[in-house]
Amino acid sequence: MRRPIFPTMLLVLTLMLSAGLVASAQGTKGSGEEPQQAGEPPTITVDNDYLRVSTDDDGQFVIGTTGGDPDIPTDDNKRLLYGYPDDIWSSFATVRVIANGATNDYRLLDRVPAEGPVRQGNAIITTWLLDEIRVTQRLDLAFNVYTGREDTVRIQYTLTNTGDSTRAAGVRSMLDIAIGRVGPVVEGDGAPYFVPGAGNLTHEAEFTGNIPAIWKAFESLDFDPASTKGQGILVGPGATPPDRLVLARWGRFEQSDGIRLHAWDYSIDPTADLTVDSAVAMYWNPQDLAPGETRTMTTFYGLAGPGGGQAWIDAPVALRCPDLTFSATHWVANTGNEPFINGSSTIALPEELELIEGATTQTLGDIVPGAARSATWTIKPKAGVEGTFSYSVTSRFDTGTEPLTATSSVQVPLCPEVGTPTATPVVTPAVQPTPTPPAEVPEASTLLLLASGAGALAGYARLRRRSQRDN
Ligand SMILES: [Ca+2]
Ligand SMILES: [Ca+2]
Ligand SMILES: [Ca+2]
Known part of the structure; x- marks a missing residue:
């Protein structure tokens, strides 16, 4: 039977059109908003029993759970970032480079990587070359x-000055937080935050200087312990505390402003509500890099305990040598209808653990319904101890609630250096990616791909996106 050529061409055309339709259906939030950037599918994925992180073909990424917390059946296959698992676009990093008196902000979503993304062991590595600064995202x-x-x-940026004059460079990592179920209805896109010392936050806020150890977000509006919980780790082993932490509106159509509309600078509005669509940004301010000099910044985002x-x-x-000093935050959330009046929290430590910072009893004050307050202590195991140790905190109020006690336990390893100062942060060595062919697909081979099904969609979508970007 002779096969007419026309239906084949029609099929190719249909494939091209549906690729375009898929691209414009993704990349939108809220009603009536123009897509700022086409949503892209994952090209490289790394996962384990708990989590998955995926990048698209130019290094943007999403994070979500696979099995999540093994003790929580209801946190499987949940988003931790908007777009998980397959619509990658709304979180992005910006690199600021200051050279010869000029400041340039490079949103990585606009830049074609010089190398990668490529999987190297269990890491996904993407490299950009921006104004003689080599940027490696790992x-x-x-x-x-x-x-x-x-x-x-572990979200890590390494900046290397490949030029022959000093220039300053820094990074802003912006994560579009969304905690909740994967599906057509996006839940938790406006997740409220918990920040030790600041309480639960539903309005824009920023922290500079005194950076909290963690920030976290609950899927559940009443902080259900069986719900999905996202947590960023800013201070601790392997982390590079940012110069500034910003909790901001993401910048959805219904929101009058938002951090994604600003490549770098963003002034918070403490009256602006986060609960429609929120994001977190960590700023590592530009620092001078001499020729050949390298700077690495690391932060963590994943599950909470x-x-x-x-x-x-x-x-x-579970502590890891040599950083045995840790901070513990006790939270009290008022999920009832009556205010909790005049509270205080008292920590009780076993003899193997000692208090480094914070009074044994701290004032909580009043907690109105819906609010949460916290007290934080810095704790260190005594020299030479090893094992798992439990401790508790009890909060008492004049009225509103009976005493509330929470317990935790910590596993302490025996470190070879016990007894010597351990303040030096752990530096994770930068991994040099192996060179890979350029990510661009030449037009000729893309046309060949177009004749062959699934590859056609990917190739066409990439070309389409790149041409949009160049406009
Ligand atoms: Ca992208
Ligand atoms: Ca689970
Ligand atoms: Ca969000």
């Missing part, structure tokens, strides 16, 4: 001291 699944499992994503309900402790459960 994503992998890392051990989480707050859960004792490999369920946090146990906790939620009316009272809980956020603290590491």
Whole structure:
């Protein structure tokens, strides 16, 4: 039977059109908003029993759960970032380069990588070359001291000055937080935040100088301990505390402003509501880099440890040598209808643990319904101790609630250097990616791909996107 050529061409055309339709259906939020950027599918994925991180073909990424917390059946296959698992576009990083008196902000979503993304072992590595600064983004699944499992994503940027004059460079990592179920209805896109010392936050806020150890977000509006919980780790082993932490509106159509509309600078509005669509940005301000000099910044985002309900402790459960000093935050959330009046929290430590910072009893004050307050202590195991130790915090109020007690336990390893100062942060060596062919697909080979089904969609979508970007 002779095969007419026309239906084949029609099929190719249909494939091209549906690729275009898929691209414009993705990349939108809210009603009536123009897509800022086509949503892209994952091209490289790294996962384990708990989490998955995926990049698209130009290094943007999404994070979500696979099995999540093994003790929580309801946190499987949930988003931790908007777009998980297959619509990658709304979180992005910006690199600021200051050279010869000129400041340039490069949104990485606009830049074609010089190399990658490429999977190297269990890491996904993407490299850009911007104004003689080589930028390497490395994503992998890392051990989480707050859960004792490999369920946090290490997000690392390494900047190297490849030029022959000093220039300054820094990074802003902006994560579009969305905690909740994967599906057509996006839940948790306006997740409220918990920040030790600041309470639960539903309005824009920023932290400079005194950077909290963690920030976290609950899927559940009443902080259900069995819900999905996202947690960023800013201070601790392997982390580079940012110069500034910003909790902001993401910048949806219904929101009058938002951080994604600003490549770098963003002034918060403390009256602006986060609960429609929120994002977190970590700023590592530009620092001078001499020719050949390298600077690495690392942060973590993944699952939170146990906790939620009316009272809980956020603290590491498994310490890693040599950083044995840790901070523990006790939360009290008022999920009832009556205010909690004049509260205080008292920590009780076993003899193997000692208080480094914070009075044994701290003032909580009043907690109105819907609010949460916290007290934080810095704790260190005594020299030479090893094992798992439990401790508790009890909060008492004049009225509103009976005493609330939360417990936690921490596993302490025996470190060879016990007794010597351990303040030096752990530096994770930068991994040099192996050279890979350029990511661009030449037009001729793309046309060949077009004749062959699935590859056609990917090739066409990439070309379409690149041409949009160049306009
Ligand atoms: Ca992209
Ligand atoms: Ca689970
Ligand atoms: Ca969001």
